[in-house]
Amino acid sequence: GAGVSQTPSNKVTEKGKYVELRCDPISGHTALYWYRQSLGQGPEFLIYFQGTGAADDSGLPNDRFFAVRPEGSVSTLKIQRTERGDSAVYLCASGAGRWGDGYTFGSGTRLTVV
Amino acid sequence: GENVEQHPSTLSVQEGDSAVIKCTYSDSASNYFPWYKQELGKGPQLIIDIRSNVGEKKDQRIAVTLNKTAKHFSLHITETQPEDSAVYFCAASIGAGGTSYGKLTFGQGTILTVHP
Numbered sequence: 001g002a003g004v005s006q007t008p009s010n011k012v013t014e015k016g017k018y019v020e021l022r023c024d025p026i027s028g029h030t031a032l033y034w035y036r037q038s039l040g041q042g043p044e045f046l047i048y049f050q051g052t053g054a055a056d057d058s059g060l061p062n063d064r065f066f067a068v069r070p071e072g073s074v075s076t077l078k079i080q081r082t083e084r085g086d087s088a089v090y091l092c093a094s095g096a097g098r099w100g101d102g103y104t105f106g107s108g109t110r111l112t113v114v
Numbered sequence: 115g116e117n118v119e120q121h122p123s124t125l126s127v128q129e130g131d132s133a134v135i136k137c138t139y140s141d142s143a144s145n146y147f148p149w150y151k152q153e154l155g156k157g158p159q160l161i162i163d164i165r166s167n168v169g170e171k172k173d174q175r176i177a178v179t180l181n182k183t184a185k186h187f188s189l190h191i192t193e194t195q196p197e198d199s200a201v202y203f204c205a206a207s208i209g210a211g212g213t214s215y216g217k218l219t220f221g222q223g224t225i226l227t228v229h230p
Contacts, residue, residue, distance in 0.1 A: 004157070031216065042120075042203050042220030043158065056217060091157055095216055103216055105150075105157030 002026075004106035006092050012112045013082055021077040021109045025094030031103065032075050034067055035091040043091055049075060082113045116141040118206050120221025127194050128229050135224045137204035138186040144206040147180060147187045148218070152201045161202075162189070194228045201225050 005024040013019050025032050030051055035043035045059040049069045057067070064082075069075040079086055089110050095103030117140040127133050139147075145166035150158035164171045164178045164187065171178050175194075180187040191198055205218040 033216065035218075040223070042118075042205075042223050043218075045217050045219070048217055059217075093157075102160060102163075105159070107155065107157045 004092055004094050004104050006090075006106035006109050008109060009107065010110045010112075012114060015082060015084060015113055017082050019079050019082060019111065021079075021090050021111070023075045023077070023092030023094075023106060025073065025075070025092070026096075026104060027073075029094035029096050029103075030072070031095040032069060033093045033095075033103065034075070034077050035093065035105075037089045037091055037108070039088075046077070046090075079111075082111075084113045087111055087113045116144060116206055116208075116219040118204060118219050118221045120204050120224060122224060123222065124225045124227070126227045126229065129194060129196060131194055133189075133191045133194050133198070133226055133228075135189045135202055135204070135226075136186060137188070137206075137221050138184075139206040139219075140185065141206070141208065142182075142185065143208050146207045146216075147178070148205050148207075149176075149178060149189050150203045150205065150220075152203065152223075158203060191226075194226075196228050196230050199226055199228045 007022045032049040034046040037043045047067050048056040052072045064080045067077045089108040091108045093103045093105040120137045148163035149161050151161045152158045162176050162178050164180050175192045177190040202224045204221040207218045
């Protein structure tokens with residue numbers, strides 16, 4: 001596609017529920033990143049994929065968070081037993097190179113846990 | 115790990131004036147410094163970037179300067195327009211030779227308001 005697509009754009013869920021957030025990167029981009037942005041803050045790194053593998057998941061806050069990219073394209077961020085503190089905008093970005101330069105962000109999924 | 119500090123947190127200017135936003139970073143291994151503009155409800159959009167092998171880069175009304183010795187870099191916007199109003203983020207990462215990927219550490223953001 002023309003850009004990075006994230007669905008849904010908004011998600012409201014109850015505390016304790018499971019959610020999945022989807023990212024469709026730009027076609028051909030091998031690098032894919034997930035970031036989390038809390039209100040009034042800069043994005044914080046969660047996980048980086050190069051192809052199908054998670055090259056760095058050091059930003060995932062705990063074992064309730066998990067992400068996959070089984071075919072090296074679409075990625076899903078999964079959050080189990082959601083907590084109110086998980087409320088944030090989850091951003092996905094994709095890039096063609098191995099550096100951070102020029103990678104493109106999607107518009108994000110705004111997750112609200114009530 | 116890397117820590118990026120950004121100032122000011124808010125900046126208000128009159129149309130036509132210049133705006134300057136400054137960032138400092140902690141990890142001397144960082145070598146890639148992008149700036150992003152984020153409008154309400156949208157993801158960050160790359161507006162300009164600089165690598166550690168250059169000291170300054172310009173693109174029309176936007177310029178970025180880098181001082182590696184002092185570990186700080188700045189965004190300069192000249193002839194500001196109301197449509198420049200947005201949140202601006204600086205970021206830093208370590209490219210090839212270090213961890214060789216684009217994990218970015220972001221500053222806290224600057225809310226720029228340009229008054230007509």
